[in-house]
Amino acid sequence: xLQLQLLREHKDHIVSxxxxxxxxxxxxxxxxxxxxxxxxxxxxxLDTTLAESNKLSKEIGVLFKSGKPEEANPLKxxxxxxxxxxKVLGEDLNATSEALTQELYHIPNVPHExxxxxNSDDDNVExxxxxxxxxxxxxxxxxxxxxxxYDIIDFELGAKVTGAGFPVYKGxxxxxxxALITYFLDKNxxxxxxxxxxxxxxxxxxxxxxxxxxDKEGQMYQVQANDLYLIPTAEVPITNLHRGxxxxxxxxxxxxxxxxxxxxxxxxxYGAHVRxxxxxxxxxxVELVRLEHPDSSYEALEAMxxxxxxxxxxxxxxxxxxxxCGGDLGFTAALTYDFEVFxxxxxxxxxxxxxxxxxxxxxxxxxxxxxxxxxxxRLVHTLNGSSLxxxxxLAGILENYQTEDNITIxxxxxxxxxxxxxx
RNA sequence: GGAGGAAUGGCAGAGUGGUCGAAUGCGGCAGUCUUGAAAACUGUUGAGGGUCACACCUCCGGGGGUUCGAAUCCCUCUUCCUCCGCCA
Numbered sequence: 001x002l003q004l005q006l007l008r009e010h011k012d013h014i015v016s017x018x019x020x021x022x023x024x025x026x027x028x029x030x031x032x033x034x035x036x037x038x039x040x041x042x043x044x045x046l047d048t049t050l051a052e053s054n055k056l057s058k059e060i061g062v063l064f065k066s067g068k069p070e071e072a073n074p075l076k077x078x079x080x081x082x083x084x085x086x087k088v089l090g091e092d093l094n095a096t097s098e099a100l101t102q103e104l105y106h107i108p109n110v111p112h113e114x115x116x117x118x119n120s121d122d123d124n125v126e127x128x129x130x131x132x133x134x135x136x137x138x139x140x141x142x143x144x145x146x147x148x149x150y151d152i153i154d155f156e157l158g159a160k161v162t163g164a165g166f167p168v169y170k171g172x173x174x175x176x177x178x179a180l181i182t183y184f185l186d187k188n189x190x191x192x193x194x195x196x197x198x199x200x201x202x203x204x205x206x207x208x209x210x211x212x213x214x215d216k217e218g219q220m221y222q223v224q225a226n227d228l229y230l231i232p233t234a235e236v237p238i239t240n241l242h243r244g245x246x247x248x249x250x251x252x253x254x255x256x257x258x259x260x261x262x263x264x265x266x267x268x269x270y271g272a273h274v275r276x277x278x279x280x281x282x283x284x285x286v287e288l289v290r291l292e293h294p295d296s297s298y299e300a301l302e303a304m305x306x307x308x309x310x311x312x313x314x315x316x317x318x319x320x321x322x323x324x325c326g327g328d329l330g331f332t333a334a335l336t337y338d339f340e341v342f343x344x345x346x347x348x349x350x351x352x353x354x355x356x357x358x359x360x361x362x363x364x365x366x367x368x369x370x371x372x373x374x375x376x377x378r379l380v381h382t383l384n385g386s387s388l389x390x391x392x393x394l395a396g397i398l399e400n401y402q403t404e405d406n407i408t409i410x411x412x413x414x415x416x417x418x419x420x421x422x423x
Numbered sequence: 424g425g426a427g428g429a430a431u432g433g434c435a436g437a438g439u440g441g442u443c444g445a446a447u448g449c450g451g452c453a454g455u456c457u458u459g460a461a462a463a464c465u466g467u468u469g470a471g472g473g474u475c476a477c478a479c480c481u482c483c484g485g486g487g488g489u490u491c492g493a494a495u496c497c498c499u500c501u502u503c504c505u506c507c508g509c510c511a
Contacts, residue, residue, distance in 0.1 A: 083491090
């Protein structure tokens with residue numbers, strides 16, 4: 001969530017920046033400032049009451065010690081009154097603070113100045129494109145038919161066990177998945193990311209920390225008996241590793257990578273675009289998470305983009321990079337680059353990575369700070385990105401690398417697979 | 424699942440009703456010494472709110488209670504540890 005202090009000091013600037021999201025945040029922010037005003041006034045009254053009460057208690061203590069307990073009685077009566085007053089003030093204060101927090105939860109992050117205007121994904125701006133789009137014969141197949149032809153992914157079988165959107169990878173398909181995961185992790189650790197295997201189930205605090213809660217619980221699978229959620233992305237458990245931390249400046253940056261399955265209910269998705277691997281309820285992803293000094297977070301973002309580019313180059317997949325417009329930008333992000341691979345047989349671009357800087361938005365919720373040179377606590381910047389989301393990379397490989405009688409494995413993956421074609 | 428024990432500052436760890444936001448050690452920061460570093464020595468060092476700055480308030484796992492007064496007593500929840508049971 002946004003920092004109160006910034007809202008107080010730069011309200012107009014923030015309201016105007018949030019217009020890029022097609023949001024008039026003016027009323028919400030006014031409400032926040034109003035609640036903040038009220039909160040501080042209550043806090044101040046409560047403080048005064050408590051200060052007086054503390055003072056009297058000390059006097060009572062002195063009277064008892066000096067053997068004059070009867071003189072303490074009038075003071076005791078006074079403290080009882082103060083206690084009653086502070087109870088009322090305290091309750092009011094808590095309610096006000098809670099209302100303030102709730103209001104803040106519903107204000108999205110301020111877009112970075114480079115975020116383009118726009119309403120939907122049609123308005124995202126392509127900033128880079130690379131890789132040759134192969135020319136396929138007209139009998140080229142989309143990946144779900146290739147999956148059937150070579151018997152490497154079984155959607156019906158997964159539907160039997162669980163439901164639609166939970167495929168079963170088989171034989172060389174399963175091995176190719178495993179190869180991709182290992183390859184991605186190797187690339188990431190070689191670039192300095194520290195590998196972790198986080199829990200796949202998270203508690204409410206973690207959901208609030210990275211911004212999945214409140215309001216987006218409908219996108220996550222819930223474990224009702226325990227108030228837990230299946231992770232929609234490794235971003236959640238990995239970023240929350242440092243929830244509540246006060247880091248030393250020299251500990252920054254912290255860079256993590258981790259492989260996890262991701263679980264998404266994808267309520268509201270339908271139609272041809274969700275066929276095959278295009279949109280799943282369970283999919284594998286290798287994630288990057290960085291905690292950065294505010295001064296260097298945008299350099300880090302660019303470095304993450306370069307890193308993902310490097311992987312796609314090695315895989316020799318045609319891809320492009322989009323800068324998300326204000327209307328398509330995620331609630332918690334300040335700037336996001338989406339990577340899309342071209343799926344030749346479907347003749348469409350598929351999102352395979354999303355690389356974002358959240359600046360202090362998550363850190364403020366996470367209470368994730370570092371101590372700077374002057375000994376002051378400051379919020380870190382959090383960033384994350386996929387490197388990469390497996391199913392659509394797999395779709396891209398199957399479709400772009402198909403020949404008449406096999407699928408050729410990209411050279412860089414051959415050592416990981418142990419075979420060079422699927423036939 | 425059963426029985427016990429525990430949770431204190433970045434870390435370790437004292438503290439069982441008032442003078443405790445909290446000893447001590449380590450770590451951090453600054454300085455002295457040194458060509459530089461290390462060592463040694465000296466000083467300093469929790470977080471949040473609030474204030475121009477002070478004052479002041481809150482925080483000893485979370486929540487509630489007893490008391491004029493709670494890190495300290497009571498209730499409750501969570502987590503961790505030990506032992507037993509079950510089990511990959």
